[in-house]
Amino acid sequence: MYKIVAKRELAPKIKLFEVHAPEMAEKARPGQFIIIIINENGERIPLTIAGYDTARGTISFGFNEVGKTTKQLGLLNEGDCIWNITGPLGVPSEIRNYGKVLCVAGGVMIAPMLLQVRALRESGNQITTVVGARIKQLLFFEDEMKALSDKLFVATDDGSKGYKGLDFIKEVLKNEKFDRCVAYGPVVMMKNVSEITKPFGVPTVVSLTPIMVDGMGMCGVCRVTVGGKMKFGCVDGPEFDGHGVDYDELINRQRMFLPEERLSSLLWEMRGGCNCGGK
Amino acid sequence: MAESKPRPKPKKEAVKMPKQDAKIRSQNFNEVALGYTEEQALEEASRCLQCPKPQCVAGCPVGIAIPDFIKLLKEGKYEEAAQKLKEKNALPAVCGRVCPQEEQCQKSCIMSKMGEPVSIGRLERWLADWERKKGVKTPEKTPPTGKKVAIVGAGPAGLTVAAELAKLGHEVVIFEALHLAGGVLVYGIPEFRLPKSIVQAEVDYIKKLGADLRLGYLVGRIHTIPELLRTGFNAVFIGTGAGLPAFMNVPGENLGGIYSANEFLIRVNLMKSYAFPIYDTPIRIGKHVVVIGGGNVAMDSARSALRLGAEEVCIVYRRSREELPAREEEIENAEEEGIVCKFLAAPIKFIGDEKGWVKAMECICMELGPPDESGRRKPTPCKGSEFTMDTDTVIVAIGRTPNPIIQSTTEGLQVTKWGTIVADENGKTSIEGVYAGGDIVTGEATVISAMGAGKRAAKAIHEYLMKK
Numbered sequence: 001m002y003k004i005v006a007k008r009e010l011a012p013k014i015k016l017f018e019v020h021a022p023e024m025a026e027k028a029r030p031g032q033f034i035i036i037i038i039n040e041n042g043e044r045i046p047l048t049i050a051g052y053d054t055a056r057g058t059i060s061f062g063f064n065e066v067g068k069t070t071k072q073l074g075l076l077n078e079g080d081c082i083w084n085i086t087g088p089l090g091v092p093s094e095i096r097n098y099g100k101v102l103c104v105a106g107g108v109m110i111a112p113m114l115l116q117v118r119a120l121r122e123s124g125n126q127i128t129t130v131v132g133a134r135i136k137q138l139l140f141f142e143d144e145m146k147a148l149s150d151k152l153f154v155a156t157d158d159g160s161k162g163y164k165g166l167d168f169i170k171e172v173l174k175n176e177k178f179d180r181c182v183a184y185g186p187v188v189m190m191k192n193v194s195e196i197t198k199p200f201g202v203p204t205v206v207s208l209t210p211i212m213v214d215g216m217g218m219c220g221v222c223r224v225t226v227g228g229k230m231k232f233g234c235v236d237g238p239e240f241d242g243h244g245v246d247y248d249e250l251i252n253r254q255r256m257f258l259p260e261e262r263l264s265s266l267l268w269e270m271r272g273g274c275n276c277g278g279k
Numbered sequence: 280m281a282e283s284k285p286r287p288k289p290k291k292e293a294v295k296m297p298k299q300d301a302k303i304r305s306q307n308f309n310e311v312a313l314g315y316t317e318e319q320a321l322e323e324a325s326r327c328l329q330c331p332k333p334q335c336v337a338g339c340p341v342g343i344a345i346p347d348f349i350k351l352l353k354e355g356k357y358e359e360a361a362q363k364l365k366e367k368n369a370l371p372a373v374c375g376r377v378c379p380q381e382e383q384c385q386k387s388c389i390m391s392k393m394g395e396p397v398s399i400g401r402l403e404r405w406l407a408d409w410e411r412k413k414g415v416k417t418p419e420k421t422p423p424t425g426k427k428v429a430i431v432g433a434g435p436a437g438l439t440v441a442a443e444l445a446k447l448g449h450e451v452v453i454f455e456a457l458h459l460a461g462g463v464l465v466y467g468i469p470e471f472r473l474p475k476s477i478v479q480a481e482v483d484y485i486k487k488l489g490a491d492l493r494l495g496y497l498v499g500r501i502h503t504i505p506e507l508l509r510t511g512f513n514a515v516f517i518g519t520g521a522g523l524p525a526f527m528n529v530p531g532e533n534l535g536g537i538y539s540a541n542e543f544l545i546r547v548n549l550m551k552s553y554a555f556p557i558y559d560t561p562i563r564i565g566k567h568v569v570v571i572g573g574g575n576v577a578m579d580s581a582r583s584a585l586r587l588g589a590e591e592v593c594i595v596y597r598r599s600r601e602e603l604p605a606r607e608e609e610i611e612n613a614e615e616e617g618i619v620c621k622f623l624a625a626p627i628k629f630i631g632d633e634k635g636w637v638k639a640m641e642c643i644c645m646e647l648g649p650p651d652e653s654g655r656r657k658p659t660p661c662k663g664s665e666f667t668m669d670t671d672t673v674i675v676a677i678g679r680t681p682n683p684i685i686q687s688t689t690e691g692l693q694v695t696k697w698g699t700i701v702a703d704e705n706g707k708t709s710i711e712g713v714y715a716g717g718d719i720v721t722g723e724a725t726v727i728s729a730m731g732a733g734k735r736a737a738k739a740i741h742e743y744l745m746k747k
Binding site: 023024027032037041042043044068069083084085086087088089213214216217218219220221223225230232235249252253255256257259260261263264267268 | 456457458466494495496497500501502522523524526528532533534535536538539541542545546550551555556557558559560561563635682683684
């Protein structure tokens, strides 16, 4: 059992939990993830680590309330416990002084990007950060990112704040030479960013979020094609060369259980699991 | 002088195992084999000739004193018989169910020359079940030795090492990466062949022996093996088992509806997706299921798919029936349940629908040439023999490769080119105080061979600890 010591709402339906897990706090590194199981009947879901604090003995992670498990998770409060957490999992990010790094983060993945930006900053990199969301209400961590970045850009899909879409990154790349790009976000966003950086020859790392079950190298559901080869998101990743990923295959594989996921969520809501009394 | 009474000749045939009817059992996940009654167990036990030089013991990877436990059983001394079993085997209820006895202890039983061998496995199972129902006695604790051992992985190898070392008075901590202990016994072997409550009871027994069990703890990512050795453990045993699934490297393998057997079985067994949505992990089974491969894992997958409601399940194997690596008993069970086999064929391509879901599989026919390195006849494709099968669910059961996490985080640990850990017959690795056994050393093998390796490693670890 892992106790939630702090809960924070980052944006509507996006929450950040800080959980007591001293051993994980000692070992967690940027880029890694955990698998959580909410209760004995629960599924195993992967979430990217957004922070660790050895003094407090905690790790933190953000999540978007999209399915039954994450909606249930969102109802938990400080003092409540999560049945099981396994981690840290996956290969840590390669953090060193690259020179100039462009960090692009979207949606809930802005949370772990803050950890990445902090680590890159501490290694002496010059950082330009882009934070994006569908609409301005879903943006968060702008101030925190600003404090750690040399430059900060904001973008939304609808243009309600900052740039509309990510095409402006082309201009940024024309004006300035970058040594590395890190993109964290929805697959479609990472695909876009990779397509933008490729002609400029900027090595681009993406953090993939395929479906996982065990998350530690057993089931193979997280297989992705990178550079024409089969890789396993959980043990070979989760970070890969963004220019080699077969994104369309990944998008298709992420949708594999969509009908079941919707059914599960709907049944739970109908039974009043969401505290709405079944209305 | 009165003639001594002639001993009744033992029956040629073994007492048959009562089973659930094939039609009924293919609709449920309850155990297929129902187990002997007491009368049946006594009758079968009476078939044992108590050979002065028993061949069966030599065939048992953990060296159970088979004639001795059968004799005690026959005399009605069940408690003593169960203890005799447990002297050598900490998991008798599991072994009685899933060991390939026909290739081990029963293979060289003298009775097989006259008819059928004594059903040693069924007797083992009956005794273990009798003991569990009655309530397992906790063995007396040995005085502590003050030595501490870390066991990585709570599968058959790790549990065996834990039991052996705990009995000898060592402090044992088992680190299991999954949220349940048992390894392949909980994530791999289906409920209908090995009920999970039985695995749990055996795990509880090992805990009663004094072993500490830590779940959801991935060694290599939390503490590495060198760190465990630095922080108070005097020895480490690695029993991390088979890992990543192998694929065929043919086009379309990543379409929706194509599972590795590991994924399929983990969802169904460990995550209980047969009870979705009561359990949150989903599984989708179509109407026409194809399983690729011919081992026990393929049989388990095929029979699980049938129970999950598939209309038709077909096993596609590239060799012929004679070469099937699965246990004969399981092949027969699968056939009785209505699973069909397509021999001498292998997939060359998967075709998807507009939604990226598999809808067909292109195969090629094979013919068998002379034996290859594995000793089995080598299949070669026949030109121009391609054919297409409609399918909406494919389960790939062609083997697994070792999990890389321990190997990549343990400096100085010698690894083979296949990624398995190099260890001698006693499990000794290239690092002092670090032992390994089971599938992580041998590549994919059986539960009992992993237990045998655990047994030998436990002996070597004990000797190592006591010398230190």
